[in-house]
Amino acid sequence: MDKLESIGYDDWFRSQADGEQTAIHEVARVVSVRKDSYVVTKGDGEVFAECAGNLLYTASSPLDLPTTGDWIYADFYDDDSLAIIHGVVPRKTLLKRKKAGKPVDFQLLAANIDVAFIIQSVDYNLNLRRLERYLVMVNESKIIPVVLLSKCDLIAPDEVEEIMENVLTVAPQISLVAFSNLTGEHIDTIKSSLMPGNTYCLLGSSGVGKTTLLNSIIGSEQFETQSVSKKESKGRHTTTSRELVKLDNGAMLIDTPGLRELGNISVDSGIDETFSEILELAQYCKFGNCSHTSEKGCALLAAIEGGELAEQRYNNYMKMKNESAFHEMSYSEKRKKDKAFGKMVKAVLKSKKKR
Ligand SMILES: Nc1nc2c(ncn2[C@@H]2O[C@H](COP(=O)(O)OP(=O)(O)O)[C@@H](O)[C@H]2O)c(=O)[nH]1
Ligand SMILES: [Mg+2]
Ligand SMILES: [Zn+2]
Numbered sequence: 001m002d003k004l005e006s007i008g009y010d011d012w013f014r015s016q017a018d019g020e021q022t023a024i025h026e027v028a029r030v031v032s033v034r035k036d037s038y039v040v041t042k043g044d045g046e047v048f049a050e051c052a053g054n055l056l057y058t059a060s061s062p063l064d065l066p067t068t069g070d071w072i073y074a075d076f077y078d079d080d081s082l083a084i085i086h087g088v089v090p091r092k093t094l095l096k097r098k099k100a101g102k103p104v105d106f107q108l109l110a111a112n113i114d115v116a117f118i119i120q121s122v123d124y125n126l127n128l129r130r131l132e133r134y135l136v137m138v139n140e141s142k143i144i145p146v147v148l149l150s151k152c153d154l155i156a157p158d159e160v161e162e163i164m165e166n167v168l169t170v171a172p173q174i175s176l177v178a179f180s181n182l183t184g185e186h187i188d189t190i191k192s193s194l195m196p197g198n199t200y201c202l203l204g205s206s207g208v209g210k211t212t213l214l215n216s217i218i219g220s221e222q223f224e225t226q227s228v229s230k231k232e233s234k235g236r237h238t239t240t241s242r243e244l245v246k247l248d249n250g251a252m253l254i255d256t257p258g259l260r261e262l263g264n265i266s267v268d269s270g271i272d273e274t275f276s277e278i279l280e281l282a283q284y285c286k287f288g289n290c291s292h293t294s295e296k297g298c299a300l301l302a303a304i305e306g307g308e309l310a311e312q313r314y315n316n317y318m319k320m321k322n323e324s325a326f327h328e329m330s331y332s333e334k335r336k337k338d339k340a341f342g343k344m345v346k347a348v349l350k351s352k353k354k355r
Contacts, residue, residue, distance in 0.1 A: 005197070025073035028074050031046055036050065045080065051084075062096075066085055095111070109256060117148050120204060147176045148177050151182070153180040200253045
């Protein structure tokens with residue numbers, strides 16, 4: 001196996017590559033992107049790269065420029081310490097998302113992904129509507145989706161079972177694994193699903209444990225995860241670039257930053273219909289402006305307590321309400337609100353367990 005093959009270059013790409021380009025340039029793969037600069041590899045070592053002026057000036061859309069996972073035509077200089085990119089090899093798959101507010105503008109997330117791991121944590125991050133949006137994006141791109149439920153150590157096994165059943169209601173055929181980075185549960189299942197030569201990516205909100213999973217798979221703390229103190233000081237995103245990592249078994253894995261604005265679908269309209277029974281219950285809250293979080297006389301909290309309202313269902317409702325209000329807020333407002341909400345749900349769960 002040659003070096004390019006060892007990082008995923010196969011017959012399909014070979015047949016798609018432009019013979020005129022490969023006659024005068026080498027082929028390499030984009031490992032990461034940072035603003036206008038790139039890191040590329042030919043399968044041994046990483047090389048700093050930039051786009052040729054000609055490529056930049058003739059590019060008519062973001063589609064024409066390289067993204068993480070792309071195969072590119074490039075010239076190498078100075079003993080392979082610098083590369084100039086001249087073009088992009090046709091892509092097998094492309095993961096992209098619309099930019100907020102601009103329907104035709106989009107951002108490339110990663111290219112040539114075979115399988116996307118869509119990750120949601122089983123605590124307050126779980127949201128079937130958001131999961132559906134991820135599935136739509138991944139399916140649209142002809143990438144195979146796998147759903148991973150993280151942080152299973154935080155809830156009881158039968159609750160995990162229940163969540164898995166719920167997930168299967170929105171994605172009946174999906175491969176689904178519940179795991180924990182903390183206890184190591186089912187990390188091996190995920191690891192053994194990674195095939196040499198295939199490229200995988202980790203998708204999901206910030207904080208669900210994507211980078212920790214990458215570290216669990218590698219077996220060392222190579223990549224920086226989001227500790228609580230870091231979150232305070234440096235802001236939400238620890239993973240600022242999308243980086244392609246080659247695993248020992250020959251599979252490639254791309255970690256992506258959290259996609260807060262994925263799809264940008266307004267959920268408000270669907271919430272009331274989807275949660276009609278909650279809306280009905282809420283009529284019996286003592287206060288008309290009840291936030292359903294801590295108020296005495298809240299009918300929702302009472303219904304959870306009495307077992308008439310599933311906690312998960314309540315969490316989904318609150319999360320979605322929160323999310324739909326989210327789009328209207330400034331970034332710093334969003335950050336505060338998100339944290340407060342997380343704390344609130346944890347507090348509710350805790351107080352429930354105590355009783
Ligand atoms: N309880 C628990 N916490 C986890 C687990 N995986 C990750 N975390 C924590 O969740 C936080 C965010 O993890 P990180 O990997 O940075 O999330 P990312 O933003 O998706 O990359 C960190 O504080 C991790 O320690 C898990 O399986 N169980
Ligand atoms: Mg991360
Ligand atoms: Zn209430």
